[in-house]
Each structure stands twice: as C-alpha cells, then as structure tokens.
Amino acid sequence: MKRFLLLLNALLFFNSFALAQLTTPDSAGNIHPYWSPTGNEIAFAAAINDNFDVYVVDLSSGEVQNMSHHPANDYYPSWAPNGKRLAYFSERERQHYYDLKYKDEDQHEKDFPINSARDVDMPSWSPDSRNIVYHSSEDGDMDIYLRDYRGNHIRKLTNNDDTDVYPFFSPDGRHILFLSDRDGNLEIYKMRPDGRNQTRLTYSPHSYEVDPIWSPDGGKIAFASDRNKNFDIYVMDADGSDTKQLTTDPHFDLGPQWSPDSKHLVFSSNRFGSFDIFTIQSDGTDLKRLTGHPGKDHYASWSPDGDEIVFSSDRSGKSEIYLMEKDGGNLRKLTINIHQ
Numbered sequence: 523m524k525r526f527l528l529l530l531n532a533l534l535f536f537n538s539f540a541l542a543q544l545t546t547p548d549s550a551g552n553i554h555p556y557w558s559p560t561g562n563e564i565a566f567a568a569a570i571n572d573n574f575d576v577y578v579v580d581l582s583s584g585e586v587q588n589m590s591h592h593p594a595n596d597y598y599p600s601w602a603p604n605g606k607r608l609a610y611f612s613e614r615e616r617q618h619y620y621d622l623k624y625k626d627e628d629q630h631e632k633d634f635p636i637n638s639a640r641d642v643d644m645p646s647w648s649p650d651s652r653n654i655v656y657h658s659s660e661d662g663d664m665d666i667y668l669r670d671y672r673g674n675h676i677r678k679l680t681n682n683d684d685t686d687v688y689p690f691f692s693p694d695g696r697h698i699l700f701l702s703d704r705d706g707n708l709e710i711y712k713m714r715p716d717g718r719n720q721t722r723l724t725y726s727p728h729s730y731e732v733d734p735i736w737s738p739d740g741g742k743i744a745f746a747s748d749r750n751k752n753f754d755i756y757v758m759d760a761d762g763s764d765t766k767q768l769t770t771d772p773h774f775d776l777g778p779q780w781s782p783d784s785k786h787l788v789f790s791s792n793r794f795g796s797f798d799i800f801t802i803q804s805d806g807t808d809l810k811r812l813t814g815h816p817g818k819d820h821y822a823s824w825s826p827d828g829d830e831i832v833f834s835s836d837r838s839g840k841s842e843i844y845l846m847e848k849d850g851g852n853l854r855k856l857t858i859n860i861h862q
Contacts, residue, residue, distance in 0.1 A: 552566050552568040552843045553567050553568075554598055555823065555834055556599050556601055556823070557601075557825055558578075558826075559601055559604070559826055561581075561826040561827060562581055563579060564579050564581065564843065565578045566599065567596065567599060567610075573593055574596055574597055575591065575596050576589045576597075576599045577589060579856060589608060589610075592612065594614040595613040596610050596611070596613070596614075597611050597613075602647045603648075603649050603651050604651040607651060607671060609645045609654055610645075646689055646698075648695050648715070649691060649693060649694065649695040650695060651671065652670060653668055653670055653671065654671060655689040656669075657687040661678075663682075663683055663684065663685065665678055665679070665682075666686050667679065677716070677717065679713065680713075684704040685708075686701070686702045687702075688701045688732075688733075688734070690734065690735060692760075693740040695715065698712065698715055700713070701731065701732065707729060707730055708732065709722055709723070709726065709731055710723045710743070723758070724745075724747075729748050729749040731745050732745065732747070732753070732776070733745055733746045733776060735779065740760060741784070742757050743759075743760055743762075744787055746778060750767070750770075752773060753776055754771070754775050755768045755778050755787065768787070768805075768806040769789075769802065769806075771791065771793045774797075775793070777789050777790045777821070777822065779822060780804075780824070781824050782824060783828055785803060786803055786804065786848075787801065788801050788831055789801075790819060796816050796818055797819055798811055798812070798814055799819045799850075801848070811850075812849070812850035813833075813853070815835065817838075819833055819834070819844075820834055820835075830845055830846065831846055831848055843855070
C-alpha cells in the first residue's frame with residue numbers, strides 16, 4: 523500500500539494532484555480541463571486567491587462562468603454525456619474531506635456528501651447521464667461507489683481491504699473499468715455496473731498499470747504500465763487480450779486519451795526532459811511531439827470533433843489551459859483573463 527500511494531503522488535500528478543500541490547501558491551492556476559460533449563465549452567478548476575473553483579468557458583464568446591462560487595476548494599469537473607450536467611468534488615464541509623456535487627442544466631446545485639472521504643478523483647458518468655461512479659475512502663480503504671445523479675441511491679461496488687480506484691464507464695455502459703491492487707500489484711479490472719463479474723484484465727507481476735481508458739468505439743483499452751521498468755503506453759482488446767506496447771522510451775509516458783474516432787492517442791511524456799504532449803496511432807505508428815517547452819504539459823484530451831487538443835501547462839509560471847490543433851499548430855492560451 524505504501525508503494526502504491528507513493529506512486530500515485532509521484533507519477534500521477536496530472537490525474538490526482540495531491541492537496542498540498544494544489545494549494546501551494548506557486549503551483550496554483552488552472553487545471554483539469556474537460557471539453558463538453560457539445561464542443562462549445564470547456565470546464566476546468568482554477569485557483570484565484572489560492573482557492574479553487576470550477577469554471578466553464580464558452581469557446582465562442584470567451585465568457586467565463588464560475589460554477590461553484592465557494593471559499594472551499596472545488597476540483598475535478600466532469601461533464602455528463604448529454605452535456606447538461608457537470609459533476610465535481612468539493613472540499614466544503616470538512617477540510618481535506620470532500621462532497622460530490624453537480625450542477626444541472628438549470629444551474630441548480632446538488633450536494634451528495636461523501637462521509638470521511640479522504641481521497642477522491644474525477645467522477646465518471648454513465649453513457650445515459652443518469653449515474654456517477656467514483657472512488658472514495660469513506661470506509662477506510664479505497665472502494666468504488668455508484669450513485670444516481672439525483673442522489674437518491676448509492677451502491678458500493680467493491681468491498682474489500684485492498685485499493686480499488688479510478689473507475690470509468692465503458693461507452694455502452696455495460697462495464698466499469700477500474701484499478702485494483704487486490705492481487706498484490708496495481709492491475710486493470712472490469713465489472714458490471716452492479717458490481718458483479720469483477721474480472722482481472724492484466725497480469726504483470728511486480729509492476730503497475732495506470733490510466734486505463736476505453737476507446738470510444740468500446741473495442742480497445744489504452745493504459746500506461748511500468749512492466750518494462752519505465753512507464754510506456756499500451757493498448758489491449760476490451761477483454762484483456764492482444765496487448766501491444768506502443769511506446770518504448772526509457773522515460774515516463776503517461777495519461778493516454780483516445781481521439782473520438784478511436785484511431786489515435788494523446789499522452790504526456792518527459793522523454794526530452796520536461797513533460798510534453800505527444801500523439802501516436804493506436805497501432806504504435808506515427809509518433810508526433812506536439813509541444814516542446816521547459817514547462818510541464820499534461821492533462822491532454824481531444825475536442826469532440828477530434829480537430830483540437832486541450833491541455834494544462836505551467837509554462838507561464840503557473841498552470842494555465844491551452845488549446846492547439848491536433849498537429850500542434852495554432853497553440854494559444856485559453857484562460858489568460860481568468861486572473862484579471
């Protein structure tokens with residue numbers, strides 16, 4: 523468990539910022555960009571006066587709206603697939619504890635307290651936008667929970683003394699992908715949305731698998747693994763078969779995200795010193811470096827039409843949100859006016 527927690531804090535900074543990192547003044551800025559399914563807006567967390575709120579920027583007008591408005595920290599925005607609801611975690615009631623909240627299409631805020639939850643991350647919505655799955659330590663160890671979006675029903679999907687984290691719905695809603703160390707090291711599993719049929723998909727003794735994500739067509743799963751002593755990007759079939767290693771660099775390749783057509787992946791790598799953004803085809807060909815700056819570029823994801831990529835970078839001295847075309851062209855800062 524100790525090695526797992528160290529790994530999370532040291533390597534997965536773009537997936538789960540430690541609270542100390544989040545609230546340090548010299549690192550405060552704009553993080554966790556999440557493109558809306560409609561393509562018209564981007565949600566993100568931003569720190570103004572050392573306090574994080576969730577914001578949404580309209581890409582047509584440039585208007586920025588504060589969605590959370592609270593002196594406590596709010597993080598990890600996640601759009602529902604219908605584009606009408608936005609879930610995020612809030613630190614409102616208890617310092618270093620969180621509540622799950624969401625804004626509906628009428629901007630009404632719903633509050634779903636997560637009792638004694640010391641570690642949470644971005645929630646994942648079901649394809650029908652009716653359920654939210656997330657991990658929480660409210661019972662002392664990391665488990666996975668499912669809630670309906672109205673907050674009327676909650677189900678604990680995993681129940682053991684091990685670590686079950688980072689759940690993610692399949693595109694058809696029939697399975698949930700997650701990570702677990704129940705067999706000794708961090709591996710990829712899947713289960714039904716009711717918690718049944720928990721099945722191990724990867725078998726890599728003495729290594730860790732991280733950042734698993736379904737392809738939009740549901741046929742593949744991309745992930746990062748240190749099975750060859752450093753973290754590289756891998757792709758396997760949705761049943762765990764036919765695993766292929768896409769990158770072979772002796773540095774860290776992390777955070778793969780699929781393009782909407784399931785043909786490309788964008789990821790972060792420090793192979794040239796600092797973390798930059800790269801793309802690669804799902805068969806391992808056509809590796810391209812899109813950014814090259816001394817700052818850390820991470821949290822990359824695609825626009826719904828696949829033409830652009832959004833990412834977070836600290837190249838300006840604090841973390842900001844940037845946009846660029848899928849080939850790296852037309853790079854521009856998105857949130858430059860959020861602090862003015």
